[in-house]
Amino acid sequence: MDEQLLAHRTVVEVTDLTKTFDGGRVTALDRVSLSVPEGQMTVIIGLSGSGKSTLLRHVNGMHQPTSGNVKVLGRHVVGMGHKELRAIRREIGFVFQSFNIVGRLSCIENVLSGALGRLRGPRYGVLSYPKSMRQEALSQLERVGLADRAFQRTDTLSGGQQQRVAIARTLMQKPRIVLADEPVASLDPEISGQVMDVLFRSCVEDNITVLCSLHQVDLALGWANRLIGLRDGAVVLDTPVDTSLDTDRVMEVYRRLDPTGVKRSEYEVPAVQE
Ligand SMILES: Nc1ncnc2c1ncn2[C@@H]1O[C@H](COP(=O)(O)OP(=O)(O)O)[C@@H](O)[C@H]1O
Ligand SMILES: [Mg+2]
Numbered sequence: 001m002d003e004q005l006l007a008h009r010t011v012v013e014v015t016d017l018t019k020t021f022d023g024g025r026v027t028a029l030d031r032v033s034l035s036v037p038e039g040q041m042t043v044i045i046g047l048s049g050s051g052k053s054t055l056l057r058h059v060n061g062m063h064q065p066t067s068g069n070v071k072v073l074g075r076h077v078v079g080m081g082h083k084e085l086r087a088i089r090r091e092i093g094f095v096f097q098s099f100n101i102v103g104r105l106s107c108i109e110n111v112l113s114g115a116l117g118r119l120r121g122p123r124y125g126v127l128s129y130p131k132s133m134r135q136e137a138l139s140q141l142e143r144v145g146l147a148d149r150a151f152q153r154t155d156t157l158s159g160g161q162q163q164r165v166a167i168a169r170t171l172m173q174k175p176r177i178v179l180a181d182e183p184v185a186s187l188d189p190e191i192s193g194q195v196m197d198v199l200f201r202s203c204v205e206d207n208i209t210v211l212c213s214l215h216q217v218d219l220a221l222g223w224a225n226r227l228i229g230l231r232d233g234a235v236v237l238d239t240p241v242d243t244s245l246d247t248d249r250v251m252e253v254y255r256r257l258d259p260t261g262v263k264r265s266e267y268e269v270p271a272v273q274e
Contacts, residue, residue, distance in 0.1 A: 011177060011209045012036035012059055017068035019054055019233075028054040030233040031068070036226075039207040041200055043220040045237075045250075046230035052213035055230070056179045059211065060092045061085045073176060090117045093170035095180040095199070099162045103155030107146060107165045110154050111137040114172030140168040143205075144198050160191035167198050171206070178202065180212040184219070196223045217250050229253060 012035070019029040029051045036042045044052050057063040058070050061077045070077045072088060080088065093114075101110045112129045115136070123129055129137075141147045144164035149157060154165055163183060170178055180199060184192035200223050202208045214220050220227055221241060227250070229237030237253045239245060 009038040010035045011038045013071040015069040018066050020066045040225035041203050041210040042226040043224035044213040044228045045220045050230040051233040091176045093173050093175035093178040095183045097182040097185045099166045101154050101166050106151045108137050108150040111168045114169035144168045163195050177209045
């Protein structure tokens, strides 16, 4: 085990995870083993179809594996009952490529809805939340640089701003882990950097463990503490990101697996919406 893993507690541990679909015709994950250290950003990189979403869905129990094990915060997720799953999902925030915010609601109300798991019963409107939570929601919006938009309809914001609202909502849940499935895939490169910065700061400031999937090597190298490469459902790269790791070295791994280079350009150009 390397030094980085020893220095940090492991919060997600995946062992020999295989997932097949369609009666075994499609292998989405192929004996995947990996560890995710606490309070860091681990990035899963891989092309469309390499198994990134399937892997993230196993971490919060949305998928059951064909074989293998998934341990989250010391608990086995495989075979968990509804009650246990609900409890563990309160510790896990999810950020989607498509934001999943409610456009007709104000930003602050979207952020407040992240706290619903901490409250009893439904809420209608900003004023139905306790004052302390409204203050908390405002400070989350401030962290993502959108305090001045609190009462604006969320669908009037740009894509990057909407994703920052979605992240503020996830942080409002007070999760220990944030799973982000291609959170910047539909954003342009400059805006992508702002969104990755917000995610990265949540690791540092709140000791949240972020597990984020991305298409682009450059963006991954810019933000990840640890990089895991998937290809056709198998782990082909698993390394801490330090100064010796550059785009060429990462690309080298993929070139070895893709000698004809047909898929190479997909790693280098900004991703398009799937
Ligand atoms: N529900 C499903 N039914 C059948 N095949 C699936 C399902 N989900 C994913 N797959 C297949 O598993 C593979 C990995 O998919 P996915 O995890 O979505 O990859 P990524 O997120 O990296 O694009 C793909 O071949 C995909 O078609
Ligand atoms: Mg996906």
